[in-house]
């Protein structure tokens with residue numbers, strides 16, 4: 489099973505997974521004990537008082553109340569609480585007050601309703617969205633910010649949930665043992681499209697990661713043939729450029745995701761839909777059907793030719 493808490497692929501997630509398994513097994517044991525007692529009482533029949541049927545019932549069963557009503561729950565919950573504290577301590581999360589001493593985090597992820605802005609802080613500085621590439625087998629620091637409300641960053645196979653809180657920056661360190669695509673999801677309710685605020689971490693071997701970074705840091709390669717040339721004009725002249733950036737063109741707005749290399753991403757709309765020709769066209773004209781209330785409007789005033797050109801252009805942005 490993939491993309492699941494119980495199948496960790498990084499050090500942070502291993503701690504969380506161990507705790508989850510321990511708590512799961514403890515509670516299975518509690519449930520088994522309760523059902524065993526219940527079964528025992530049912531087999532003994534229903535006559536007399538409840539406590540009479542229990543073994544060890546001096547004082548009308550007070551001992552049972554104390555042992556299993558107070559002591560046992562206290563031990564179980566205290567154990568889970570201490571376990572959680574140990575895991576919290578082991579998983580590297582830092583508040584803003586540590587920043588001065590630490591180096592600038594490698595990546596800054598900013599939560600927006602409802603997508604993820606992903607900024608690489610250097611040496612080559614660039615911005616992308618919803619798909620975070622990291623080198624496999626080495627820890628990467630990520631700073632978490634919010635542009636609006638509280639979101640929560642969670643790649644179940646790599647680390648525990650960490651909130652993105654307006655005005656308070658958190659930093660986490662994540663690591664993926666092996667190359668692969670690790671899917672994640674906003675884990676804090678943040679409005680109507682919270683469920684479609686998805687993201688992915690793509691862990692790559694060193695060579696592939698370096699190649700990806702180089703490609704992403706470059707401006708877009710502008711189209712040389714029709715209909716993509718017309719598509720670029722449509723992008724710059726119609727409303728696209730009032731919200732999006734494509735580096736190397738006149739579109740420099742930052743309301744929506746940076747689309748400089750959008751064709752290189754596997755999914756669109758915060759990973760709500762596949763990044764295919766048909767879905768891209770559908771997203772442009774019917775975003776409000778696919779993801780109601782998102783900032784992306786229905787661009788249904790485009791002519792068929794304009795849409796064809798626009799999609800052709802965006803598909804060139806590898």
Ligand code: CUA
Nearest residue numbers: 639674678682
């Ligand atoms: Cu962002 Cu839920």
